[in-house]
Each structure stands twice: as C-alpha cells, then as structure tokens.
Amino acid sequence: MSPLELFWIDADDPRMAEVHALRHEALFAPFGIPRHDGWDDAGEDRRHVIALCGGRVVGYACLLLDAEGDGHVRQVSVFPELQRSGVGRALMSEVDAEAARLGLSLLWLNARITAEPFYHRLGYSTVSDRFPSGRTGMPHVRMEKHPGR
Numbered sequence: 001m002s003p004l005e006l007f008w009i010d011a012d013d014p015r016m017a018e019v020h021a022l023r024h025e026a027l028f029a030p031f032g033i034p035r036h037d038g039w040d041d042a043g044e045d046r047r048h049v050i051a052l053c054g055g056r057v058v059g060y061a062c063l064l065l066d067a068e069g070d071g072h073v074r075q076v077s078v079f080p081e082l083q084r085s086g087v088g089r090a091l092m093s094e095v096d097a098e099a100a101r102l103g104l105s106l107l108w109l110n111a112r113i114t115a116e117p118f119y120h121r122l123g124y125s126t127v128s129d130r131f132p133s134g135r136t137g138m139p140h141v142r143m144e145k146h147p148g149r
C-alpha cells in the first residue's frame with residue numbers, strides 16, 4: 001500500500017466528487033441502496049478530512065460542529081478493499097487532533113453496531129442503547145470520546 005496522506009478539504013474541492021463515490025461504496029452500496037449525492041456538505045459548521053493513497057481518495061470523515069459546540073463525527077468511510085488496513089484509525093486520529101486544536105470538549109457519533117468495536121479501540125465509549133438509524137435501518141449506538149485522551 002502506498003503511504004497514506006491526510007488532508008482537510010473544503011466542500012467545493014474537486015476531490016469531493018471522489019468522496020461522493022466513496023461514501024456510497026462504503027456506506028450504502030452493500031445494502032443495495034441507490035446512489036444519492038445530495039448531502040449537505042457546505043457550511044462553516046462542517047469540515048471534511050480525506051485519506052489519499054497513491055493520489056486516490058480512499059477514506060473520508062466529516063466533523064460537524066453541533067449546536068452545543070461539540071464535534072459530531074459523520075460518514076466515516078473507507079474503500080472496501082482497504083478496510084482493516086489502518087485507514088480508519090488514521091482518519092479518526094486526525095479528527096481527534098483537529099477537535100483538540102479547535103478546543104472541543106467532546107466528540108460523538110452514531111455508530112453502526114458493526115463498527116462499534118472499531119470505535120471502542122479508538123477510545124470511544126458507548127453511551128446509549130441501540131436504535132435504528134439512517135437509510136439502512138441498521139441498529140446504531142451513540143458513542144463519545146474526549147479529544148486528546
């Protein structure tokens with residue numbers, strides 16, 4: 001695998017087109033859900049981090065600053081053929097570092113239960129019962145972490 005590079009990009013960066021494809025492939029295609037690119041990516045309250053490998057976008061996460069001033073992590077996606085090779089960990093480590101730079105006191109996310117062990121490994125704690133969420137109907141749990149710890 002080529003070295004991984006991480007970049008924070010704006011919503012109008014041309015590489016967001018690759019992000020659209022990645023989000024679909026990683027998050028929705030496995031459920032047979034038709035592609036839909038109508039995400040609200042613009043706005044001062046959201047930041048986009050990509051992982052590049054050999055010049056190609058292979059990982060993505062969105063950090064949204066919520067109304068409480070906490071960091072809501074969304075749409076964490078790694079291309080299927082590169083999953084379990086450290087891309088997700090690298091992305092989430094960068095999200096954590098950015099949250100610390102921004103002085104956020106809390107990071108939270110709604111995790112698919114299939115990804116719950118991944119976030120546990122990165123220091124997130126499960127703080128809710130399971131609930132159905134999103135387009136897939138898959139059970140999710142809310143998880144939280146204090147940045148930098």
Ligand SMILES: CC(C)(COP(=O)(O)OP(=O)(O)OC[C@H]1O[C@@H](n2cnc3c(N)ncnc32)[C@H](O)[C@@H]1OP(=O)(O)O)[C@@H](O)C(=O)NCCC(=O)NCCS
Nearest residue numbers: 076077078083084085086087088089111112114115117118
């Ligand atoms: C979940 C996801 C983001 C994790 O990214 P990744 O690049 O595959 O994970 P990494 O290789 O960085 O894994 C880091 C650690 O978590 C573990 N891990 C990763 N995914 C896991 C899973 N689903 N179940 C259990 N452990 C997992 C890895 O084995 C590794 O363990 P280690 O500490 O012993 O080395 C990625 O697999 C993915 O995009 N999945 C499909 C979409 C999805 O479910 N997104 C999350 C929505 S909430």
